[in-house]
Amino acid sequence: MLWACILLPQLALDAVLRRLPDPSAPLALIGGPAQLRTLHAVNPAAAAAGLRAGMRLTAAHALLPDVAMVDHDPQAEACWQRFLAAWAYRHSSQVSAQWPGCIVLEVRASFGLLGPWPRIEARLREELDALGFTHRIAMAPTPRAARVLAGLRDGLAVVDPAALHDLLDRVPARRALLPDDAGERLHRMGLRELRAVRALPADSVRRRFGLLLLQHLDRLYGNADDPLAYYAPPDRFDSRIELECEVESHTALLFPLRRMIGDLCTCLSIRDGGVQRFVLRLEHEGTHTDVEVGLLAAEREPAMLFELTRGRLERVQLGRPVVAMRLLVRELPPFVPATRDLFEVRMHQALPWSQLRERLRARLGDTAVHRVAPTSDPRPERAWRRVEGAAACIGQAPVRPSRPLWLLPKPIPLRDARLRIVAGPERLESGWWDGDEARRDYYILETSQGQRAWAFAPPGEQGGWMLHGWFA
Amino acid sequence: MAGIAVLESLLATQTLWHAGRATAGTADGESTGHANLDVLLPQRGWPRRALTELLLPADGVGELSLLLPTLARFTRAGATVVLVAPPYLPYAPAWQAAGVDLLQLEVIDATPRDALWAFEQCLRSGACAAVVGWPLQADAAALRRLQVAADSGGCVGFALRDRSHADNPSPAALRLEYSRDGQRTGAWHVRKCRGGPVPAQAFAAGAW
DSSP states (O other): OOEEEEEOTTHHHHHHHTTSSOTTSOEEEEESOSSSOEEEEEOHHHHHTTOOTTOBHHHHHHHOTTOEEEEOOHHHHHHHHHHHHHHHTTTOSOEEOOSTTEEEEEOGGGHHHHOSHHHHHHHHHHHHHHHTOOOEEEEESSHHHHHHHHHHOTTOBOOOHHHHHHHHHTSBGGGSOOSTTHHHHHHHTTOOBHHHHHHSOHHHHHHHHOHHHHHHHHHHHTSSOOOOOBOOOOSOEEEEEEEEEEEOSSHHHHHHHHHHHHHHHHHHHHHTBOEEEEEEEEEOSSOEEEEEEEEEEEEOOHHHHHHHHHHHHHTSOOOSOEEEEEEEESOOOBOOOOOOOTTOOOOTTOOOHHHHHHHHHHHHOTTSEEEEEEOSOSSGGGSEEEEOSOOSOOOOOOOOSOOOSEEEEEEEEOOOTTOEEEEEEEEEEEOTTTTOOEEEEEEEEEOTTSOEEEEEESTTOSOSOEEEEEEO | OHHHHHHHHHHHTTOSOOTTSOOOOOOOSBOOSOHHHHHHSTTSSBOTTEEEEEEESSSOSSHHHHHHHHHHHHHHTTOEEEEESOSSEEOHHHHHHTTOOGGGEEEEOOOHHHHHHHHHHHHHHSOEEEEEEOOSSOOHHHHHHHHHHHHHHTOEEEEEEEGGGGGSOOOOSEEEEEEOTTSSSOEEEEEEETTSOOOSSEEEOOOO
8 A cells, every 4th residue: 555645734724825815925823822822823924023823912913014824723724634635535445634724535445547646646746735734744654654755755765675664764763753751862862763663672662652653563564554544434414605796686696506416416426326315405694594405316417406496495585685505415425326227228318217306395395295005995985095205015905896097086966957876886984993983885877988997885775965076 | 413412412411301211210219118119119118318298188097106116216216306387286195105216306486477487496406306386377489498408407307288289399309198089998199209210000098
């Protein structure tokens, strides 16, 4: 395995600078307790004026009165590190953001796809530049060595383990990222290079510096496995866009919506997942409107998701102006593409049924598309049920005398002077156990227009017909 | 002489239909499941990629029995059949008893205005083998759209409408009208069929 380490020396500062219109203006990140504010990081313009990290805020103000101040937020730093891990996940399946201020990724497995290391390195640098993050990149056979080399010199790449061995032996002990202050102590003892440290008897090193130092060296040289916490893409999606002005029409919301759906689909394809249920939140001043979108199966086709969301959005009455939009997905179920026959003859522009169904549901309502299934209840109004969503199988109805193809939602009186009884009666007596008792004599009747009606009368009578279905 | 030559070339390219001479129609229709009806129709079945219009005096005169053999065959073959805004509830036990695989039968509830849209979407999608609709507010232009949608979606469409529309022209490829004419059992009369002359005979909708 070959590991690349992307060191981000000024992650917190870059995260702030990339959203400023003029990054070249002097800027300082402020940290520390309220009584003792100190500079956490400064950009080049501020550094040119003499500002340094660790300097007191009052001193900085004295040197450069008009420096822009931004509060340093350690959480935002971790958040950006996760963002970059997600970005790196595109280039490798093994990405770790375990160590602060850097991203480690395995690259050998990606050679086949992305080309040899120089090409990958150029690509990483190009994308990081576009994202606006200062970086140093190094590659080595172990992740820890890559991390150490990235700290020593930008662009260092070692492939051969023996060469790595020689190189590491010459690394100053102070720069080898040894645990705690071991590096400094070793340096002061006169052990300037790792070669000298490794030459010491292991037992006495362990007694003086603890087991961690030996472990670190073993992992650094690749003598022991280095278990890393690998980055896994989050199983939710949350994106928010603040609109420039108050929006009161649907059409103005469509452009940001398309961008958010596009982001969602990128995220879905990285995760190889789909989306089945999500919320589009339209934020007003102080309140919000939720537009729920639910699909019957997981999907990730951007055009389709956009069209569906648009359909739902357009049915919403915008009572108040919208100031921001937020797309919230709480779960990203696995996406199973519909299987298609290679030789299947498909029409140009043909739409699979699942997509058509979602399109219909988006406009007609969530419950508009359904199937029917028989149940075993003898009462006709209960002998069927609606089935929504995917059903694996539908049971067989019990064998009964002839039943009509059309059923009326509710029996209605049948008034016809020239009714002719074709068949019947069929006595139905049921439901005494659930309070919805039915005692009816069903007949098949022919009306004067030639229709075949399925109607019932009270037991023993042949009049007062109630129409319950048509034999169509 | 020149005139005769032109006529012959027109006949040769089959752009002219010679009245009174039975053309050997291509039997590429979707069998109706009723042998007597198949014989009457020029394609020997429901026209594919087209809209068929059934004109009824009232609901429940046997319109579903006419369609069911075809619909049942489609569903058993694993193809989707859609009912768009049916006027009543399709009664599951009876449909199942008629041989329909209910897994493939989709029912769409819609208001009359949306029903027309849904009907067209289903016809056009190519996802359905057959679509049965009850377009209440359809005018000639809407039917024309449905006919084009059925053609582009490669779908067999059935529009069930009231008999009062029989006198209006329709773009449907096949029109059948149910009437009883005072007899005990009614019959389906072909009012229009693309690709051949209208047969004089009617199809008696067999015993119930």
